[in-house]
Amino acid sequence: MLDVSNPEAIANEPGTRWRTKDLLDTDQLTPEEIDLVMSTADAMHDVRSRPVGKVATLRGATVITLFYEQSTRTRASFEVAAKSLGADVVNLTASGSSIEKGESLIDTVRTLEAIGADVVVMRHPNSGAPYLAARHTAASIINGGDGTHAHPTQALLDLFTMRRHIGPLEGKRVVIVGDILHSRVARSNIWTLMAAGASVTLCGPATLVPRTLAGKTERGTCDVTTNLEEALEGADVIMTLRIQKERQHFGFIPSLRDYIRGYQVNARRLAIANPGALVMHPGPMNEGIEISPDIAHGLGSVIEEQVTNGVAVRMAILYLITTARAQ
Amino acid sequence: MTTLLFRGGRVIDPANGVDRVCDVLVDGGIITRIGDRIVQSGAHEIDVTGSIVTPAFVDLHTHLREPGYEQKGTVATETEAALRGGFTTVCAMPNTSPAPDSLTIVQSLLELIARTARVRVLPIGCVTRGRAGKELADLSELADAGCIAISDDGNPVADGRLMRNALEYAAALRLPLSEHCDSPSLNADGVMNEGRISERLGLAGQPAAAEVSAIARNIALAETTGAHLHIAHVSTARSVELVAEAKARGLHVTAEVTPSHLFLTEDAVFGTGPEAAYDTNARINPPLRTEADRQALLRALNNGIIDAIATDHAPHAIEDKLCEFDVAAPGISCLETAAATIFTLVSRGELDLLAAIRALTAGPVATFALGARIPGIGALTPGLSTDLVVLAPGENWTVDTSTFASKGKNTPLNGQSLTGRVRHVVMNGELAYSAELAHA
Numbered sequence: 001m002l003d004v005s006n007p008e009a010i011a012n013e014p015g016t017r018w019r020t021k022d023l024l025d026t027d028q029l030t031p032e033e034i035d036l037v038m039s040t041a042d043a044m045h046d047v048r049s050r051p052v053g054k055v056a057t058l059r060g061a062t063v064i065t066l067f068y069e070q071s072t073r074t075r076a077s078f079e080v081a082a083k084s085l086g087a088d089v090v091n092l093t094a095s096g097s098s099i100e101k102g103e104s105l106i107d108t109v110r111t112l113e114a115i116g117a118d119v120v121v122m123r124h125p126n127s128g129a130p131y132l133a134a135r136h137t138a139a140s141i142i143n144g145g146d147g148t149h150a151h152p153t154q155a156l157l158d159l160f161t162m163r164r165h166i167g168p169l170e171g172k173r174v175v176i177v178g179d180i181l182h183s184r185v186a187r188s189n190i191w192t193l194m195a196a197g198a199s200v201t202l203c204g205p206a207t208l209v210p211r212t213l214a215g216k217t218e219r220g221t222c223d224v225t226t227n228l229e230e231a232l233e234g235a236d237v238i239m240t241l242r243i244q245k246e247r248q249h250f251g252f253i254p255s256l257r258d259y260i261r262g263y264q265v266n267a268r269r270l271a272i273a274n275p276g277a278l279v280m281h282p283g284p285m286n287e288g289i290e291i292s293p294d295i296a297h298g299l300g301s302v303i304e305e306q307v308t309n310g311v312a313v314r315m316a317i318l319y320l321i322t323t324a325r326a327q
Numbered sequence: 328m329t330t331l332l333f334r335g336g337r338v339i340d341p342a343n344g345v346d347r348v349c350d351v352l353v354d355g356g357i358i359t360r361i362g363d364r365i366v367q368s369g370a371h372e373i374d375v376t377g378s379i380v381t382p383a384f385v386d387l388h389t390h391l392r393e394p395g396y397e398q399k400g401t402v403a404t405e406t407e408a409a410l411r412g413g414f415t416t417v418c419a420m421p422n423t424s425p426a427p428d429s430l431t432i433v434q435s436l437l438e439l440i441a442r443t444a445r446v447r448v449l450p451i452g453c454v455t456r457g458r459a460g461k462e463l464a465d466l467s468e469l470a471d472a473g474c475i476a477i478s479d480d481g482n483p484v485a486d487g488r489l490m491r492n493a494l495e496y497a498a499a500l501r502l503p504l505s506e507h508c509d510s511p512s513l514n515a516d517g518v519m520n521e522g523r524i525s526e527r528l529g530l531a532g533q534p535a536a537a538e539v540s541a542i543a544r545n546i547a548l549a550e551t552t553g554a555h556l557h558i559a560h561v562s563t564a565r566s567v568e569l570v571a572e573a574k575a576r577g578l579h580v581t582a583e584v585t586p587s588h589l590f591l592t593e594d595a596v597f598g599t600g601p602e603a604a605y606d607t608n609a610r611i612n613p614p615l616r617t618e619a620d621r622q623a624l625l626r627a628l629n630n631g632i633i634d635a636i637a638t639d640h641a642p643h644a645i646e647d648k649l650c651e652f653d654v655a656a657p658g659i660s661c662l663e664t665a666a667a668t669i670f671t672l673v674s675r676g677e678l679d680l681l682a683a684i685r686a687l688t689a690g691p692v693a694t695f696a697l698g699a700r701i702p703g704i705g706a707l708t709p710g711l712s713t714d715l716v717v718l719a720p721g722e723n724w725t726v727d728t729s730t731f732a733s734k735g736k737n738t739p740l741n742g743q744s745l746t747g748r749v750r751h752v753v754m755n756g757e758l759a760y761s762a763e764l765a766h767a
Contacts, residue, residue, distance in 0.1 A: 028602060104650060126651035127529035128605030147653070149529030184529060210526035250515070 004043045004319060005055040018324040022134040022141040023317055025150035027191040031219070034159070034195055040316035041160050041309070048084065048312055056086035061322050063087045064117040066108065067144070068094040068124045073283055073307055074144050074154070078121045081314035087322070090117075105129060109137040118322060122146075127184075140321045148182045154282050155188035157313040159196060161306050162237055165278055170197035170219075175231045175273075177263055178241030178290055179208045179252075185282045186241060187213070194220030203231040204241075204263060207252045228263055235273040239280040240265045240291045256289055266292040270300070278302050330354045331758060332367055333751075336375035336717060340382060341685035342692070342706035351380055351707065351715065356756030358703075358712045371758075375717050378750060382688040382705050383415035383714035384666065387476075387505070387583055387695060388559055388637035390658070391417075391448070392734075393439065395424025400642035400734045405662070406445040408640070408733035410760050412662040413687075413716040413749040416447040416704060417640075418695065421458065422480040428453035428464035433472035446754060447701070449475045454493045454504065458482045463493055470500040475695055476557065478505035481612060481657075483541060485511050491548045498554035503581070503695055505557040506545055508566075509613065513537035518653055520593040520614040528596070528603055530652060533614050535563040542566050546573045549580055557694060558582040560639050562613040564623030571632045581694045583637035584624050584686075586668040587659050589678070591615050595739045596652075607648040607655035609739040611641070625672070628686055629679045635691035636683070638665045642735020660728070660735030668740070670720050670747025717751040724748050 016032040029037070047055055063082040065075050075091065082089045092112075094100065099108060105124070112120055119140045122130050127147030134141040145151040159169070166172060174193050180186045180202045190213060193200045197219040202209050206226050214224045225231050232238065243259055253259045270277065279291075279301045287293045296303060331353040338361060339346050345361065352360040352367055386409065392400035409417050419436070427433045433450055440448045452469030456462050458479045466477060477497060483506065484490040490506075497504040514537045519525050521532020542558060546569060549556035561567055561582045573580040593615045598604025609615060627633045641658025648655050669687065672678040692698050692705030703711030725744050728736035752760040 024602065104646070106649065124651070126653045128603065129651045131603060131605050132651060147529050181526075187527075187529060212523040212526045 004040070004047060004057055018320040021325070022130070023152050023321065024130050024134060024141065024143045025191070026152045026155050026188045029192070029195070031195045034156070034192060037156055037313065037316050037320065038160055038163060040320060041313045044315035044319070045309065045312040047315070054084050054086065057319060058082070058085035058087040058322050061087040061118045062090065062116050063119045063121065063318065064090045064092060064112050065121045065144070066092050066112065066123070068099065069145070071123055071144070073310065074123065077307070077310045078144065078314050081311050082318055084311065085315055085318060087318065105133055106136045109133045109139065109141070113137045113139040118325060119318060140325060142317060142321065145184055147184065149184050150188045151184040152188050153310070153314050153317055154185050155192045156317070157306060157310040158189055158239065158280060158282070159192045160313050161280065161302050161309045162278060164309070165302060166236055168197070169193060172198045172236040173201065173234050174198050174237040174239065175201045175203055175235045176239045176241065177203045177228060177231070177265060179243055179247060180204055180213065180241070181208045181210055183241050189239065190222050194222060196220065201225060201231045203228050205253060205259070208247070228269060229272055232269055232272040235277055237278045237280060238265055238270070238273060241282065242284060242286060243290045260289060264290060264292060265295055267294060270295055276300065280306060283307070328356050329757060330367060330370040331753065332365060332370035332372045333375045333380055333717060334372055336378045336380040338380045338707065339681065339684050340707040341681060342382065342689040343708060345707065346681065353715070353753055353756050356713060358707055358709055358715065360709055361707060373751065375750070377719070377721070379718045379720050380707075381684050381716050381718065382707050382712065383716045383752060383754065384413045384687040385416040385691040385697065385705050386414045386638050386640070386662070387418045387635050387691045388639045389417040389419055389662070390422065390639070390641045391419045392642060393423065394436070398644045398734075399647070401443070402439055402448065403443040403445065404732060404734050405640065405642060406448060408662040408731060409446045410752055410754070411732050411749065412664075413666045413718065413752055414446060414662060415714040415752065415754040415759070416449065416697070416701070418449045418451050418475060420480045421451050421453045421478060426453050426458045427469070427474070428456050428458070430465070430468045430472045433469060433474060437473065445759070449697070451476045451478050451505065453477065454479045454484055455489065460484055460486060460489065463489070463496065466496045466500060470502055474502065475697065475700070476503040476505050478559070479507070481507055483507050483509040483511065487544060487548070490545065491552060494548050494552040494554035494556065498552050503555040503557045505559050507559050508538055508541035508545055510537040510541045513540070517614075518610060519596050520616050522593065522617060524593045524597050528605065535565060535616065535620070538563055538613055539565045539569065542569050546578065546580055549573070550578050553579070555579040555581070560585050560588065560613055560637065561624065561633065562588050562616050562620060564620045567623055567627035567632055571627070574632065581634045582632070583635040583691070583694070584628060584633045585639045586636060586661060586665045587611055587639070588615065589621065589624055589628065589636070589672060590668040591739065592618050592621050605652045606739055607650065607652055608659065608737050608741075610652060610655050610657050611639075611659050612657040625677050629682045631682065633686065634694045636665070636669060636686040637691065638662055640733070642733050643737045644734070645736065648737045658737065659739070660731065660733050660737045663731050663733060664726055664738060664740050664745065666718060666749055667724070667745035667747045670718065671745045674720065674746045713755050715753045716749060718747060719750050720747050722746070722748040
C-alpha cells in the first residue's frame with residue numbers, strides 16, 4: 001500500500017499518473033486512472049483508521065470550497081479530507097460573499113486563484129459551470145456537483161464502497177432507482193460503473209429516466225427500464241436516489257404515494273435481488289419514500305459507510321490533483 | 328456616379344432565370360446591361376473571372392439591437408456587418424426596447440435608420456403591445472408606418488385566440504405574420520435540443536414537439552383566417568413536412584431557415600474536444616437540432632419547400648455569453664458568415680447552388696412581397712435593379728471574430744475554415760464594399 005505520508009516516495013511510484021488539472025466528471029477518467037483513485041483511496045482509508053487520522057502531505061496547499069447550493073455532507077467531507085492531509089481550507093457559500101453582489105463565476109474563481117487557492121471545490125446549480133470555471137483559472141477545479149450533470153467524487157466513493165464489499169465490478173449488476181433525469185449522481189455513476197465492467201440498469205418512472213442514457217462501452221453496459229421488479233432480478237447493488245416532492249409539478253410523478261407503489265426499495269423488492277445485495281443511497285434520504293427505513297438501516301445497507309468512505313476518496317482526489325500540480 | 332463593369336463572372340439571377348458567364352455594367356446608380364463583351368469607356372473595370380455575380384442578398388430576420396441594447400449592436404454596426412456579408416436589405420426584428428408597437432416608435436426607428444444604416448432596413452412591427460402576448464399592437468398604424476411584416480420575434484404568441492385575431496388583422500392589412508413557432512409550456516426551461524446531448528450534459532431540453540405542435544396550430548389558424556403565416560427559422564424535420572403539406576393544400580404559408588441550422592447540429596454544444604465545451608455560442612433559439620433534422624432542412628431548401636435563408640443574426644455582448652450555459656443569451660452573430668456557410672454547404676454537395684442563391688435573393692423577396700415596394704430588389708433586372716454581390720465560391724478563409732464589423736463576436740464558427748467569400752457588394756449602383764479594400 002502507498003505510504004501517503006511520504007510524498008517523495010509516491011512521486012517515484014511506478015504506474016499510472018494523474019494527468020488533468022481538474023476533476024470535472026468521471027467520463028474523463030480511464031479505467032487505469034479510476035484504479036489509481038481506488039488504490040490511493042485505500043491508502044487514505046488506512047490513514048483515517050489510525051488513531052490520529054491525519055498526515056501533513058498537503059501542508060501549504062490551500063483548498064477553497066465554493067458552494068452555490070446547500071450541502072451538508074459533500075462540503076463537510078471535502079473539508080475533513082483536506083484538513084486530514086494538512087491543507088488549509090477556506091469555505092465560501094453564495095450567501096455572504098461577492099456572489100450575492102452579482103460577481104460572475106469567472107471573476108470569483110480568478111479572485112480565489114489570486115488569493116492563493118490551489119484547489120477550488122465547487123458546487124453549482126448550473127450544469128457545466130465547473131467547466132467554465134476550469135477554463136478561466138489555473139487553480140484546479142473539483143466538481144462537487146453541477147446542476148443535473150455530474151458529481152464525480154460521489155460516483156468514485158460509490159465505486160470504492162462497492163469494491164470493498166463485492167470486489168471487482170466486472171459482470172456485476174447495479175440497479176440505480178429513481179429520478180435519473182435530474183440526478184448528477186446517476187450520470188457520474190454510469191461512467192465509472194461501465195468503465196469498471198458492470199451492467200448498469202437505470203430504473204424509474206418513464207418521465208424520469210432518459211432513454212438516451214442507455215448504451216455500452218467495451219467493458220460495461222447501461223440499460224433502461226420502468227419495471228423495478230424486473231430490474232432487481234440478479235442485482236448485486238441497488239442504489240436508490242432521492243425523490244423530491246416537487247416532481248409532482250408538471251406530472252413527473254402523480255404523487256409520492258404512487259411513486260412508493262412503483263419504486264420504493266423495500267423488503268419485498270429487495271428479496272428479488274441477489275442474496276447479500278448492497279443497498280446504497282447518496283443521501284439525503286427520505287426514509288419511507290424512496291427507501292423503507294428497515295432497508296435503509298438493514299443488513300445490506302452501506303449507506304453510512306458511503307459517507308465515511310467519501311472522506312478517503314476525496315483525500316485521494318485532493319492528493320492526486322495537488323501532487324500532480326507540483327510536478 | 329461611378330460606372331462599374333464586372334468582367335467575366337458567372338452571373339446567376341434566379342428571378343430572371345439567368346445563369347451564364349458574361350459581363351455586368353452598373354451605370355448611373357443602376358444595373359444597365361448584362362451581356363457578352365460589354366464595352367464602356369470610362370468604366371471602372373473589375374475582373375471577376377471565376378467568381379459568381381448574384382443579386383445582393385435579402386435577410387428576412389435580423390436583430391439590430393438598437394434602440395435599447397446598444398452594447399450588443401447598433402443600426403450602424405450591424406448594417407455594416409450585413410453589407411460585408413452581402414446583404415443590402417435586412418428586415419429588423421422588433422425585440423428592441425422600446426419595441427416598435429406604435430407609429431411613433433417606428434417613426435423614430437426610421438429616423439435612426441435614415442441617419443446611420445449602411446444598408447436598406449425594413450422594420451418589422453410587433454404583433455402584441457410590448458411583445459407581451461396580452462393585447463394586439465396598433466396593427467393598422469404599424470402598417471401605415473411602413474412595417475413590412477409583424478412578429479413578436481422570440482416571444483411566440485402563445486394564446487390561441489389572440490393569435491387567431493392577429494392573423495385576421497394581418498390578412499386584412501396584407502402583412503405577413505412572422506412567427507417563432509414554439510410552445511412555452513412544453514419547452515419549460517429548456518436551453519438546447521432535447522435528446523442525447525442534453526441528457527448527457529444535464530441541460531434542460533427543448534423537445535421538437537414544442538415547435539412542431541405550434542406550427543400545426545398556427546397553420547390551422549392561417550387556414551381559418553386566410554392570412555399569410557411566415558414560419559421563422561424552422562428547425563425540425565417534421566416542421567418542414569407540415570409546411571410542405573400546408574403549401575400543397577394551397578395555404579399562404581412560407582418558411583425560412585437559418586444558416587446555423589443548415590450548418591450545425593446539437594453536437595456544437597458539446598464541442599469537438601474530449602471534454603464537454605458547454606459552448607454558449609452554440610446556444611440559439613430554436614436550438615440546433617439533430618443531424619437527421621439538418622438533412623431534412625437541406626432537402627427542403629433544395630426542393631423549394633423552404634422559401635428563404637434568413638440569418639436570425641443575433642449579436643450579443645461578451646458578458647452575455649461568457650457565463651453558465653443556462654443563463655447565456657441565445658443567438659448567433661451570423662451576418663458575416665452566412666454566405667460562407669451556405670457556399671461551404673454548396674461546395675460539399677449538400678446544397679444546390681441555384682436553390683441556395685434563390686433562397687438568399689428572389690426567395691425572400693417573394694416571401695415578403697418586397698418587389699412591390701422596392702423595384703428590382705433581389706434580381707439583376709437591367710434598368711431596374713441596383714444591388715449585386717460578387718462572391719468567390721472556392722475561396723477558403725478562416726473565421727476570425729476579431730475582424731467582425733458586428734459588435735457580436737458570438738459564433739461557434741470562430742476559427743473554423745469556410746469556403747466561399749463575398750468579394751464585392753454594390754448597393755444603389757455604388758461599390759459599397761470590397762474585401763480587397765477592407766483588408767488592404
